[in-house]
Amino acid sequence: MLFRALSPFSYWEAKSISEANEILFSNGKKAALLAGGCSLFPQMKNGLTKPEVIVNITTIEGLRFIEGNRDEGLRIGSLATLRDGEKSPALRQDYGSLFDAITQIASVQVKNMGTIVGNITEGTPASDVATILTALGAKVKIVGLGEDKIVPLDSFYVHVRKTILEPGEMITEILVPPLPDGTRTAFLNLAKTKEDPAKVNVGVLTRVVDGVCEEARIAVGAVAPVIIRAKKAEAILQGEKPEPSLIAKAAEAARDDKGVRPITDIRSTAAYRKEMVEVLTRRALHKTFQITTH
Amino acid sequence: MQEELRVVGKRVPVKENFDKVQGKADYCATITLPGMLVGKLLHSPHAHARVVSVDTSRAEGLQGVKAVVTKKDDPRKIFTWNVMTYQLPDGEPQDQYIFDDVVRYVGEPVAAVAAVNEEIAKKAVDLIEVEYDVLPAVFSVEDAVKKGAPRVHDTAENNIGAPPTPVFCYGDVEKDFSESDTIVEGVFSTSKQSQAGLENAGCVAEWRNGRLTVWSQAQLPHMTKRMIAQALDIPESTVRVIQPFAGTGFGAGTDLCPEPYACLLTMKAGAPVKVALTRSEDLRMRFTREHIVRVEMKMGVKKDGTPMALKAKYTGDAGAYMGKILSGCGVALASNITEYEFKSMYQEIEAIYTHHLACGAMRGFGGMQSTFAREILVDEVCEKIGMNPIEFRKKYHRGVGGLGWFPDTKISSCGLDACLDVGAERIGWKGKWQGWGAKKEGIRRRGVGVAAMGWLSGAQPMLLEHTNATLKFNSDGTCTLIGSPGLLGQGVLAAHCQIAAEVLGIDYDDVRPLTPQDTDITGFDIGTHASRGCYCIGRAVEKAAQQARELFLERASKKLGVAADALDIKERRIFCKDDPEKGIEFREIAQDTIYSFGKDCRQITVNATIEPTEFAPPWQAGFAEVEVDTETGVVEVIKMIIAHDIGRAINPTVVEGQLEGGQLQGIGFALFEDIIISSENGVNLTDSFNKYKIASMLDCPDHEALLVELGDPTGPFSAKSCGESGIFLQAPAIANAIYDAVGIRLRDVPMTPERVLAALKNKSSTQTN
């Protein structure tokens, strides 16, 4: 036929996770996994990747689910779409900041097709969903030919578009921890337009018990090759009463974190991004603390 | 204004939209011909290189490849993609070959392949071996004019495409500056916007039996035909341009793009060839908005605001070829004359070659850039003399009989005062504008801004605006309207049908526009540019309809035995004005013209030619309300209003649609649209919709286009233009609103959060120092 945007590849439809693992393993780097296609096909069209084998996993039963609640934690199956996330009452009611990060993705079609797991597996440090999941302390379940692994998201990324996934491995689900009493979360980002990847994004989780911040997790995206945790800022808040001056100090610490090493590119400048880490962190912390201290 | 109009002024549906909404309309992208081949281009990866050799042998050896073309196949006739060059007696500069010995921008085609399918064509492109002698390149006008800078063209010393040239100056500016009480000035920069229509650049060409048919997105089909013939060195009548619907426009179709390559391929392959560019190729190759990279402007006024002197210089970054940069700068200059009654003006233009993609045209051609500079300076002047910015504009704009864009032209109508009034009312100016220096507090601060402009309805008398329109009547009293405006979705065909139906006293449904348009059928027409579709072509349609009306009345007069001038036509019936009962159906006369059986067969087909001389400026006031986040620099447009002096809206829905569409493009221009080209290697870093952002529905603020209908003595049913006008005032009105909100003056478009924040910091550091 006249037009074909993709180059030929060998196409497989996996019936089980283990079948997918085997095809992926035996083809090594030549193989790619297909779920939503929203990142794979643009990359193929742009020549960024040229898989010779594609394994469609949408044919595997039992991977499209979102289950749980804030007391038990949330489990997101690898075929749950972004739209499933947007529609999930558990996600919307109990994990509002994750809902915020998903629902602000502009394209309904992309949300219909793209999976939550696919979004975070792409490995772009600008992923809004990955940033908030990092703040939430999410882990991913990795299934390969060997033992299953459960890895925290903040150790999952190696570099831009590089993760710890080995040939033959895939994520089968995301495990989001429960949110004990006093826990609040917030997600904020800045982008050129509503449809553009973030210039900077920030996800925050805080837990306040008896007026004292018992836990703080701050994740920052698009300021380094991988999503980072602003650990100094977290430490500043830990065990303290969340006053505005303390929050301001923590936000500055987030900005000055050595992990924050943004670049200048078509979307923004390094200086702007760095500065916005402070503004967004402060605003996100205000959001979580104000709501709790209210 | 004429009363009792039955068709004109009505919100009738645009006929071709029934096909479009069902996916039945044809575009270059959807056209498939039997035996059609797929064409692919090989682009230069270098911004500047000598093409030493192109080895196509391996590509040609590939099964399924039907033609490979390189500079060997180019008849080597100098030409330009800018088909509008023929609108000037001496033309605009021509400096292109289909394939040259030197490539001058990243993405310039070096060879092209036609094959039985896309996969083979792509493979063949990969098999072409090009030896380049890579040369140093320049990526800014500042660098380009430095001594010893690499030359883009051997013939252009210091890369000067056109040296600073004063145009249309009058009075003594130096004297008037010395007599001014207040002088403001600034250097402004604007971005290289992409037209970014949703259909990527593409065309189909078929060489058959010695004729070349080209399905093109051209906005100017007849001049496209001429330019293709010139480039290929074949007689003009050999070429036929068919325009299906174009999924783009806004100026994109005023330049060629894939056409020359598709034509060379089909002539070699002997089979039809489609060249459909990807979005990335479109953004790398399609001539962009005229890139007036720098505007230097200075204005002086008296204490009471009386405009004294205006001086300006417009510097164009031509890119690799002259394209439309000179006319772009020229329009920036000419359009700047009309707005205010300055005692003297001195303006000059210059154009400089660089190794960027060349410039074409985009909606708001040239006027975007001068309006941005002028309307901000007017705001500054108003602050300095303590005048309300609406009052200044009302008091000092030119009016009827005043000087138009070009020497010896006169303004035929002006509704700007009314535009300023209705716009101010709708935005709530009175409550929201708190005077100069009003204190605003908080992290998020709101402000309002105003701007104004006058545009044109066709570029006469400066440019040739020759237009023909034909009406061909059927035996049932309906007719076909044969014209050639270019089918960009302007909706102007609806207006044309309304004009014809109104004149003829028949129904809107009785007039059917010819689509697709075909230069073998349509009479000569310039096509669509410079907001001329309704005004210029509409006048030709009006004239043709008047001629047809006379022929119908003449015939009816014989039938009824009544003098023709005693007859009128309404609701498809010809009748005696004095005795309305006496009459005959329009349809019966039409039938008689065709089935007359030995008496007087004569199908009524009339053609009318128009060469308009008046330019009927439409005027506009724009009002922006914004909220500036002082911590992030994000500017949110709360409301954007434009009030437009349309003369009369032939079809208000269509007019609003044009203005609203321009409005969102104007907001994009103001805030985020920007083609970013690497200053290291000339690569376009924004070659996808993922990187070159246009507004989605979520980026669409509350915006509105209000129509002011006060008529114009020259337009068809007193209509003026609207096609380009929607886009001008967002950038200056938003800039002025930002000043009102947070007290910073921005001079660069797009006004990104990064720039806003930097300006805010700059302001606070100057204040504390």
Next chain:
Amino acid sequence: MQKIPATFFVNGDRYDLMIDTHALLLEVLRDDLGFKGVHESCGEGDCGACTVLVDGVAVLSCLTLAAAVRGKEIVTIEGLAKGSDLDPIQNAFVKHGAIQCGYCTPGMVMAAKNLLNENPHPSREEIKKGLAGNLCRCTGYNKIIEAVSDVAKGGK
């Protein structure tokens, strides 16, 4: 190159054909089956011009592998009218002037169909959110929003 048998139910009709495994749904619909109303623009998921419904859900046919949706119900713009009667969304688009160049229109209408299937009475904000994946360069969106609101008010 691998070819596999495929069955698609497009606009209610069954099509059995052999497809390339690397063919995109857009290419099969437009080039193999002749549904030329399925328009391609960005090719990367940014514009929505190629939107079709697969099993009732709006997807981008330029990023959907045809092989992966074998056996599914597909609706293209050509499938909305019932005989000569246009869908209410189509009528509203024409009436409100929500169409200019028309290149985005099929995808926009399909996205509107998807939205109204899920939410028959969307608010203005919900319409904007529901159609945010479809770029239109011509209209400034106002008239599209009006057209969809009009249909929503009509209860259809």
